[in-house]
Amino acid sequence: MEKGSHEPQRANVAQLQPGESGIVESVGGEGALHRHLLDMGITPGVRVTLQKTAPMGDPLEIHLRGYALTLRKDDAAKITLQAGKGEQA
Amino acid sequence: MSKARYTFALAGNQNSGKTTLFNVLTGSNQHVGNWPGVTVEQKTGVLIHHHHGGDAHFGLPALGGKKRMQDEENSDVEIVDLPGIYSLSPYSMEEIVSRNFITLEKPDVVINIVDATNLERNLYLTLQLLQLGTPMVIALNMMDEVRAHGDVIHLDILQRELHVPVVAICARKGEGIDELVRLSMDAAEHHRTTPPLDICGGPAHKALHAMAHLMEPRAIAAGLTPRYAATKLLEGDEPMAELLKLSEDEKHIIEEIVSEMEEAAGMERAAVMADVRYNYIERLLDKAVVRKNPDVDQLSVSDRVDRVLTHPVLAIPLFIFAMLMVFYITFGPIGSWVSDGFEGLVNVGIAAIGAWLSGAGVAQWLQALVVDGVLTGVGSVLSFMPSIVILFMCLSILEDSGYMARAAFLMDKPLRKIGLNGRSFIPMIMGFGCTVPAVMSARSMSSRRDRRFTILLTPFMSCGAKVPVYALFAKAFFDDNLVLVMSCLYLGGILVAVIAGLILKRVLFHGDAAPFIMELPAYRLPTPRNVLRTMWDKAKDFIQRAFTVIFLATVIVWFLQSFTFRFEAAQTIQESMLGTIAGLIAPIFRPLGFGTVEASTAVLTGIMAKESVVSTLAVLTGVNIESGAMLSALHGIFPSTSAAMAFLTFVLLYMPCVAAFAAMKRELESRRWAIAAVAGQTTVAWVCALIVYTLAHLAGV
Numbered sequence: 001m002e003k004g005s006h007e008p009q010r011a012n013v014a015q016l017q018p019g020e021s022g023i024v025e026s027v028g029g030e031g032a033l034h035r036h037l038l039d040m041g042i043t044p045g046v047r048v049t050l051q052k053t054a055p056m057g058d059p060l061e062i063h064l065r066g067y068a069l070t071l072r073k074d075d076a077a078k079i080t081l082q083a084g085k086g087e088q089a
Numbered sequence: 090m091s092k093a094r095y096t097f098a099l100a101g102n103q104n105s106g107k108t109t110l111f112n113v114l115t116g117s118n119q120h121v122g123n124w125p126g127v128t129v130e131q132k133t134g135v136l137i138h139h140h141h142g143g144d145a146h147f148g149l150p151a152l153g154g155k156k157r158m159q160d161e162e163n164s165d166v167e168i169v170d171l172p173g174i175y176s177l178s179p180y181s182m183e184e185i186v187s188r189n190f191i192t193l194e195k196p197d198v199v200i201n202i203v204d205a206t207n208l209e210r211n212l213y214l215t216l217q218l219l220q221l222g223t224p225m226v227i228a229l230n231m232m233d234e235v236r237a238h239g240d241v242i243h244l245d246i247l248q249r250e251l252h253v254p255v256v257a258i259c260a261r262k263g264e265g266i267d268e269l270v271r272l273s274m275d276a277a278e279h280h281r282t283t284p285p286l287d288i289c290g291g292p293a294h295k296a297l298h299a300m301a302h303l304m305e306p307r308a309i310a311a312g313l314t315p316r317y318a319a320t321k322l323l324e325g326d327e328p329m330a331e332l333l334k335l336s337e338d339e340k341h342i343i344e345e346i347v348s349e350m351e352e353a354a355g356m357e358r359a360a361v362m363a364d365v366r367y368n369y370i371e372r373l374l375d376k377a378v379v380r381k382n383p384d385v386d387q388l389s390v391s392d393r394v395d396r397v398l399t400h401p402v403l404a405i406p407l408f409i410f411a412m413l414m415v416f417y418i419t420f421g422p423i424g425s426w427v428s429d430g431f432e433g434l435v436n437v438g439i440a441a442i443g444a445w446l447s448g449a450g451v452a453q454w455l456q457a458l459v460v461d462g463v464l465t466g467v468g469s470v471l472s473f474m475p476s477i478v479i480l481f482m483c484l485s486i487l488e489d490s491g492y493m494a495r496a497a498f499l500m501d502k503p504l505r506k507i508g509l510n511g512r513s514f515i516p517m518i519m520g521f522g523c524t525v526p527a528v529m530s531a532r533s534m535s536s537r538r539d540r541r542f543t544i545l546l547t548p549f550m551s552c553g554a555k556v557p558v559y560a561l562f563a564k565a566f567f568d569d570n571l572v573l574v575m576s577c578l579y580l581g582g583i584l585v586a587v588i589a590g591l592i593l594k595r596v597l598f599h600g601d602a603a604p605f606i607m608e609l610p611a612y613r614l615p616t617p618r619n620v621l622r623t624m625w626d627k628a629k630d631f632i633q634r635a636f637t638v639i640f641l642a643t644v645i646v647w648f649l650q651s652f653t654f655r656f657e658a659a660q661t662i663q664e665s666m667l668g669t670i671a672g673l674i675a676p677i678f679r680p681l682g683f684g685t686v687e688a689s690t691a692v693l694t695g696i697m698a699k700e701s702v703v704s705t706l707a708v709l710t711g712v713n714i715e716s717g718a719m720l721s722a723l724h725g726i727f728p729s730t731s732a733a734m735a736f737l738t739f740v741l742l743y744m745p746c747v748a749a750f751a752a753m754k755r756e757l758e759s760r761r762w763a764i765a766a767v768a769g770q771t772t773v774a775w776v777c778a779l780i781v782y783t784l785a786h787l788a789g790v
Binding site for chain 1: 175176178180181206207209210213356359360363364367391392399400401402404405494497498499501502503505511603604605606607608609610611
């Protein structure tokens, strides 16, 4: 990963490093999972920040809309991020 | 609905303070049951008076004329606590129960409790509730925290835009409750239904209007508002399509409207509606909320705490430390100090009743029944009540503080390895208190597979009622080293659960657990009110059990051991009815080293309630469990320390009590599953006890 020099470019939420954020482009997943992600506020255009990963590497803690949510890496990988809008905190 | 004049339904997100508000509104008049046909908890209560805001009380009867008058005025309002939900989607039982309750049972008012420190996500549910058309009042909870941040929420703007009354409250401190009750009563009396709220523009707007127009007759026939029916159909909600009994033609038209909208919006249907709601909320909050420091939200304070508690290196040691602290407080010096004091009281009580009975010249046999049977049995169980209440106090503090959710976050990965997920952690840890609420708390998991899997493993977590058994044996066989005995047994139970989980994952529950998506609530100081409430509920529950199930068990045991099958007074236990039955099953336990009549009897009565294991041993030996005579009597029943170890292992793992069995049957949604579960647990217990006995024997214990 090219750290520091440029804005890091992450394709999905699972690729974010702690402290980094991105703008959601699309929300994948099927049925209940898809709907649940949307209901929890993960909608296209929202900014999510990866707060941390659990001590054993999974799940993740993300911050969005002023609250904290935990989800697994596999599911986070289904949330894609917009290109060129990444940001390091 | 019952005879209540009005019914208020309490709806809101998880962690929004709903339980606290419910407790404040209803005081002690609560009733917990199940929603008909489904295993989702239904809590109802009767509204109590509210007079001064900020008046913290526990629902004690009020004094003073004016208050009493209000009491009577409001006493016929029933409050129904709907499950904590984030949306009205059709994917979890909780959500379906909530929307069906509001649309079918038609409560007079919906009180929507909203966490004011997190309006953005909480209002998402509010927008969906508003569509149901029922009279509604919004209670903005935790306003004290908002003020402490220096933020301002313009209630008048929210009220004007949403067309419903909005009240600022602080449920923990009891502030704003009078106003909330007043506005709710007003909404009920005038039946102030919520007018349609136009929240969207663009493609969704067009589709929604077309759909609402198309669906109007069917929606009204089904008792729903057209906009609610239209929204759900637009989102692709299957239950709604069935409820409205759509024709093939209508389905076709709907699909056309939807695909046109999806194309115009560039998103699929569910995403369009979620997007519309969140966009509306963002615009609304821009107008209604002034943040003192936009970069600092409620998470900032919480984050500092969290940085330590979920630290990459410190998290696991801290977690283990927290769990050890719980056990230390419960069973260590503090717990035993309280227990000993309480036990002293119980013994004084027993002695007093015994003296009174013989003084009053009551018949010998009745004296024997009361003193040797009932009082000894019930008394020995009652003296363990403090430990169980303290354990629940600890669990309730962990839950209320927000740490329980972090524990689920930490434990998700290891639990996933045995086929479960982080949410299973909460039932598991509750299992150390009592299997009944633990099994019931598995309801929060939406997948039946996860629920069943968790329920099967929960009884291996040693419940609080087994503590008396451990304590007694620690005293008799292990130099009173309770901490060592308990640690071995608790860890042993966890180990068996892990192995059982790994096997079940291969054999019965194929595939992966449901997705683990969970809100991590901000850390908060637990309120004494809620903690005391939990302790009081558990104490009440325990006393109730002591005087019903255990009372009955001790009377039956006493009767069975006092008489023979020919209903003559038995000279020895061996010739009594109980001895005869236990004698038949005793050979099963011979390989485990405790094939005695007394031990077998204790195992049998333990099925009624685990506390009965101790009371039975007390009744059978005819001595008070505190006396030295009891300890030597135990050495007669269990010939060796290895036999005692095998017995403890068996008691740890074998089938849970009848109350737990009933709960399991209900939550597994199958009698066959429940029977298979307890049969499996008993088999596992026998095998493990055999292993322990053999190993201990070989080691020369």
